[in-house]
Amino acid sequence: MATEAGKQKKQNTERIFAIIAVAMCLVLGGVFCGLLFALNYQAKAPETPGEILPDSQPAFVVPEHPRSLVDFSLTDCTGRTVSRSELKGKILVVDFLFTSCSVVCPAVNGQMAQIQQLTTNEPDVRLLSLTVDPRDDTPDVLKKYGERFSADPNRWFFLTGDKTVLYYLIGSSFLSPDTNDLFGYMPGNFAHTERIAVVDGSGNVAGYFDGLNQNAAAAVVAEIAKLREHRS
Numbered sequence: 001m002a003t004e005a006g007k008q009k010k011q012n013t014e015r016i017f018a019i020i021a022v023a024m025c026l027v028l029g030g031v032f033c034g035l036l037f038a039l040n041y042q043a044k045a046p047e048t049p050g051e052i053l054p055d056s057q058p059a060f061v062v063p064e065h066p067r068s069l070v071d072f073s074l075t076d077c078t079g080r081t082v083s084r085s086e087l088k089g090k091i092l093v094v095d096f097l098f099t100s101c102s103v104v105c106p107a108v109n110g111q112m113a114q115i116q117q118l119t120t121n122e123p124d125v126r127l128l129s130l131t132v133d134p135r136d137d138t139p140d141v142l143k144k145y146g147e148r149f150s151a152d153p154n155r156w157f158f159l160t161g162d163k164t165v166l167y168y169l170i171g172s173s174f175l176s177p178d179t180n181d182l183f184g185y186m187p188g189n190f191a192h193t194e195r196i197a198v199v200d201g202s203g204n205v206a207g208y209f210d211g212l213n214q215n216a217a218a219a220v221v222a223e224i225a226k227l228r229e230h231r232s
Contacts, residue, residue, distance in 0.1 A: 077143035092199035098133035108211035
């Protein structure tokens, strides 16, 4: 009996040590992932919320291969359906966001707000902000977010909807997956989510500007003027 009790005690002790070991691995693993996340975020984002990079001339990046706007049907912040066909013939300015982002997204959308203001009297221009976090970014959440930037819901559409539809639109029409960054801080892990895309009236992506550049808004508006000249 004593031997059986001893064996049971030993098994219980081993079981306790195993549980402690697993718990420590989970904790250490979480800390390690958190550090990687923090380092990655710090490397990508400005040091302070809303900080804009001081580059004097934002680079205009032409897509590596031709990209065009695919068909889609999404929901804007007012609950209205917005489709590809509705935007036919419009020049589009597109950015990518998730509302819980506290650094990069507010900075980029600050530039979008300037673009909205600079194109007030240009009815052929529409602004699109595509969420990469549709689970949390509901129309109501996006509406409150847009109000921070005085977004006109008739000209600046904050779009959400089915994740598959959104990711297909973003991946096919605008951004490639970031295969070099497995710990990207932005849902969807798309590369260059800080960029602002410009789409011509035929639905072709003309190129991208760095949305963290302090002169991005003016550069985008200048590109819109060029597209309008070529069209006429």
